[in-house]
Amino acid sequence: AQSVTQLGSHVSVSEGALVLLRCNYSSSVPPYLFWYVQYPNQGLQLLLKYTSAATLVKGINGFEAEFKKSETSFHLTKPSAHMSDAAEYFCAVGDQGAQKLVFGQGTRLTINP
C-alpha cells in the first residue's frame, strides 16, 4: 500500500528564510506525488504535482519540490518565506488504480516576523 510520511508536524522559520518541508513516500510503483496547502477554514489548494515528467517541479507562490527516487523523498522548498505562507501543508501520493489521494499527517508552517 502507498503511504506518505511528513517529518515534523510543526516547522517555524523567520520571514525571508528558507522553507523546507519534508516528505517521504512508500510506493511499489512509480508514484504520483502532490503538495497541497490549507489555510484556516479553507479547503486544500494544489501547490504542485510530480508526474514523472521532471524531477524538479515548480509550483505556485514560489514553491518547488524535488523528486528523489533513491531517497524516496519529495521535499517542498521555498527560498524566502513570506508571512502569507503560514498554513498547513500536506504531501500526498496518488493511488495508481483510483482517483484517491493518500495524505501525510501535515506540517504546520509558522512564519516569525
Added chain:
Amino acid sequence: KAGVTQTPRYLIKTRGQQVTLSCSPISGHRSVSWYQQTPGQGLQFLFEYFSETQRNKGNFPGRFSGRQFSNSRSEMNVSTLELGDSALYLCASSSTTGPYNEQFFGPGTRLTVL
C-alpha cells in the same frame, strides 16, 4: 469558472441522528471524491464517484454512504452519528480519472456531533 461548493458549511448534530452533506463539483467535472479530516486521523479517503457509480471506497463503516446524481452533484450521508464523526468533510472534483489528475477541493463542511 465557479469552484467546488459544499453545503452547508457548518452543521451541529447530536449522537444518533443522521446527516446529509452536499457537494457541487466544478462544471464539467465528473469525478467527485470525499475525504474526512480530523486532528487525530488526518485526511482520510471516504469514497469516489464517477458517472453516478461508486468506484472506490475507503475504510469506513457502512454508516457512511454517498451517491452521485446525473448532473455530477454528490451527497454523502452519515447515519447514527457518533461523537467521533465530528470532522471537516471535504469534497473534491476532477475533470477526468487517473492518479495524477488534479483534484480541486471545496471549502468543506464542518460537522460537530454533540
